Amino acid sequence: MVALAGAGAPILAACGGGDDAAGGGTTPSAGGSSTAPSAGASSSASSSAPSSSAPASGGSVLGPVSDVPVGGGKVFTDAKVVVTQPTAGQYKGFSAVCTHQGNPIGSVENGQIICPFHNSHFSITDGSPVSGPAQTALPAVNVKVDGTNIVEA
Structure with a gap:
């Protein structure tokens, strides 16, 4: 039952x-x-x-210009691009993938692009290694200002 x-x-x-x-x-x-x-x-x-x-060139919008401070930068994680502004109005784009072991770049601090995994630091001006185990510069990525946005060209 x-x-x-x-x-x-x-x-x-x-x-x-x-x-x-x-x-x-x-x-x-x-x-x-x-x-x-x-x-x-x-x-x-x-x-x-x-x-x-919005972009006249048809490139991908990474984010607003206001997100990228003078003397610093911003990592656009989804696009795997880091954009820096070494001097006012001068924007530089680099791959946000560390050349040491392919880990993602974590931040831009004190004028340097930083990979937190093995502490590699790169120049915000040309992406060249400043310290850490990385020996190769971050590859350049073409970026430009389109209106109020940073666009990957």
């Missing part, structure tokens, strides 16, 4: 839950899932479209 009740209970729960969950859960979930990504995709696409169309 325990086996019968045990077997009956899950079947009833499965059927009852399945009908309610499948009928109620599937329709709202599918509708909610379809609607949410579409809305998210539309929002992202809408946001991306103006950003992408």
Whole structure:
């Protein structure tokens, strides 16, 4: 009897839950899932479209010029690019992948680009190694100012 009740209970729960969950859960979930990504995709696409169309050159917008301080820089992690501003109005782009062992660059501090993994430091002016185990300069990345944004050319 325990086996019968045990077997009956899950079947009833499965059927009852399945009908309610499948009928109620599937329709709202599918509708909610379809609607949410579409809305998210539309929002992202809408946001991306103006950003992408904003650059006259068609390059990727990395971020606003205001994010890159004079004598410093900013790591744009998603693009794997570090942009520096050694002197006012002069922007330089470099790969944000350390030439020592391929780890991501972590920050720009005190006029140097820093890889936190093995403490390699690079010049914000030309990407050359200043200290640490890295012996090779960070490869240059073409960047330019387009309006108020830094764009990867």
